[in-house]
Amino acid sequence: MQACLPRTLLWKTFLLVALLLILALGSWSQIFRYFQEPARSRDVAQMVVSVVNLTRTALTNADAERRTDLLIELAALEGIRIYPAEASDELEPLRDTRPNRLLAADVRRQLGDHTRLASRWKSLEGFWVSFRLDPEDQHDEYWVMLPGERIENPDSLDWLIWGLGALVAAMLGAYLIASWMGKPLRQVARAARLVGSGQTPPPLDESGPQEIAVVAHAFNQMTGDLARTDADRALILAGVSHDLRTPLARLRLGVEMSGAPEGEVTAMVSDIEEMDRIIGQFLDFGRGVPQEPAQPEDVAQLVREITEPYRLRGIDLHLDAPQTLVNAVRALSLRRAVANLIDNALRYAGEDKRLDVSVGVVDGEVCIEVADRGPGIPENEVERMRHPFTRLEKARTNTKGAGLGLAIVERVMRSHGGRLDLLPREGGGLRAILCLPAGGNASARARMQTARQDGHEK
Missing domain, CATH: 1.10.287 (Helix Hairpins)
Known part of the structure; x- marks a missing residue:
């Protein structure tokens, strides 16, 4: 459920305002209908009573032989049909709605309680009202059918269209307001990423x-x-x-x-x-964070220059690197990161064990790996070791080092838009891998990666 909800202030504000507008429009629509229905029912009832009274008067005053012609003329000119009522008539009552109840009450109040109303007489659909030529003679009863458009509210569709139009305009305004509110916040967010x-x-x-x-x-x-x-x-x-x-x-x-x-x-x-x-x-x-710009450098040659002094000291260091591998990097900070990894490996694995350093491209990334045969880092301690002033429990008795080596490497990789992987080595030891984005705008990726990492740390 949480995944379906919007996360940005713009859309949260817009949806909240839109919901409030819909609720307000719906509430006002119901209030309008509630107070408009009685007046509408009185008008319709007055029209029905007038038609019934005029029809009754016409039938009462017309000659018996001319009543049929009168009924045909009313049906043709006014759309009013009149049929004699029978005891076997099949009727369907009006729907039980508030407007229909108000209408029926007003009609019976003026025509009498014996008046019946129906939405279907036999097989004919319409608005049917019964009346008597003589109120005391229940056998001389007729049904009159009025056209449905005279009873129904002809403005309902217009009201709906205007209401929807007002809602769309209000929601557009809500979106513009929310967007206007969110613009300065987005500027603050961009500036904060630059600061980060x-x-x-x-x-x-x-x-x-x-x-x-x-x-x-x-x-x-x-x-x-x-x-x-x-x-x-x-x-x-x-x-x-x-x-x-x-x-x-x-x-x-x-x-x-x-x-x-x-x-x-x-x-x-x-x-x-x-x-x-x-x-x-x-x-x-x-x-x-290193301030030097990222420039194309031969990473393979850079690593060779870093490892050569260690070899001259007699360290058993094996380097596996291509002849050349150019990539956009911050050379000075990358040198510091690689040297820190090598120093860490020698400190914890010892200078008498072989150290393997390799450079290459793996899955579209330039990778520099320093692999030792030391005690390694337990999987549950890997994330903690990336923080400053942190050492393994078994290394607490060794006072050498300030616990900043991996934290510095982590910061350097974030400035490159890359990452530091700390993985166990088969046969024992640790594989510390620097993964750099190959090619492209490394500076832009570095800024985005730094912003994301700073957000996670906070």
Whole structure:
């Protein structure tokens, strides 16, 4: 049932207004009929009584031998048929409706309680009324049939057409009103999607109704505050990078020149490098959505350049990539994402196990896969691991890392309009796959994907 209901404000408002208009029109129609029916019944009853009285007078005053000619003339000129009543007459009463009850009551009140009304006499359909030439003589009774168009309301169809016309015009007006109300909201939604994708939208028009103007003003103010916050964040990040990494570099130099035993120096240098790596992850995550434009790049060559330093360090890394594979990507952020996946694999699988990296096109997507032989990620933990500052329970005792690696990768993929798949590897381990849209307008897809992801997170 919920799936059949409209979800947009435009259609919800339109259907609500349309329903109210239909109910109002139906209510007014019933009110009009309720008060119009008595007056209509009195007019019709007066017309029936007049016809019956004129017919009775004509038959009473006419010569007996000329009554037949009179009856033929009434039928031909006025459409009024007159037949003598018999005890064996087959009758069908009028339908039991309020107008018919009012009409019958008015006719009997003027012609007498002995008056009968029927919708069919023998096999003839029509409006039939009985009358007596002499009110005291029940054997001298006649039936008079009036044409149906004289009894029925000739304006009913006109009223229906005008009512439907008014309803259509009102519903058209309701649609225009709902559309007019929804237009500024759609502009706010588009601007919000741009903000969600890391862009600064143009200021919204603050004119129009007060409620809409207040929303537009608040949104513009929020956008300006966010822009200033981004500028402050960039300034803070630059200061953090300088104020923390510079002392770390001096500390490392001092440790290496301290003359301490080589094992202790190596351990301290490793800790300093880990601190520098954690600071780098905080900086990467704090930068937010990458702002660099998507440009055609040789993804295969880019991955080769990333993996080569690991091989030079003696890491058993196997790369399977085509000679060339060009696609629109943000090269700097994609390098960071691939490097984070490789670092995560080495951290949890160990540097003594083989690491497989592959690049290719799968189902119309450019895929970069990093597969390790580590402990992997349980299926019920996959979504949680995409969030910042999250580590597996078994890894909580290992203080290395800030739990931002996969969160950074997830954000980079959203900026590309792609996704990060975390799948179990046959034989044990984890397959981390970066799926990028192949060709097309990657920037536009990235904005839409970022907006959808931000909506889900909220």
